[in-house]
Amino acid sequence: DAMVIQNPRYQVTQFGKPVTLSCSQTLNHNVMYWYQQKSSQAPKLLFHYYDKDFNNEADTPDNFQSRRPNTSFCFLDIRSPGLGDAAMYLCATSRVSREGEQYFGPGTRLTVT
């Protein structure tokens, strides 16, 4: 059974056209993360939510926003996608503990035309 679900799996958007990626979880985990992964690179953390507390990484562009309306759902909004934003976007969740393993979703591959 899928525990971290991302929709859509593939998204094509036009340059400058806002796009929203979604993530849901059935694990009831407190923490949800959004990563950006470009080809052949390690995932890069954009931000995370600890319950409703939003934590932005210092180098995350202002173009990227996130919303977490409840425990199960988290959204990534890209306000004005540029060609450089084409990447795989990974959502992950974890419990609040030192041993809290992060469970990753299958990812959404974003193409910007």
Place this chain on the structure above:
Amino acid sequence: KNQVEQSPQSLIILEGKNCTLQCNYTVSPFSNLRWYKQDTGRGPVSLTIMTFSENTKSNGRYTATLDADTKQSSLHITASQLSDSASYICVVSVFSGGYNKLIFGAGTRLAVHP
């Protein structure tokens, strides 16, 4: 600076052979070390997780080792299968502010050929 370095960058082996992937890290304070397998176009899937006091952890044909003194880890794959073709990522976590911040290595891309 917290860093995780992996070697080799890529590796080709024949089906049925064994291989070992290496990971060196300079991360502090260390919380735990994980190995993930990432198939092309998919999210990473956890293989093993080890805390400071654990030296080895197995998951089927995958065996990870950890030497916390030298800050080195290895992932050994036994009797490789075609389905083992993937990227293997070493990840060290730092526990801060109630959550584990993950420091990712660049991964080793493994190709298993028949």
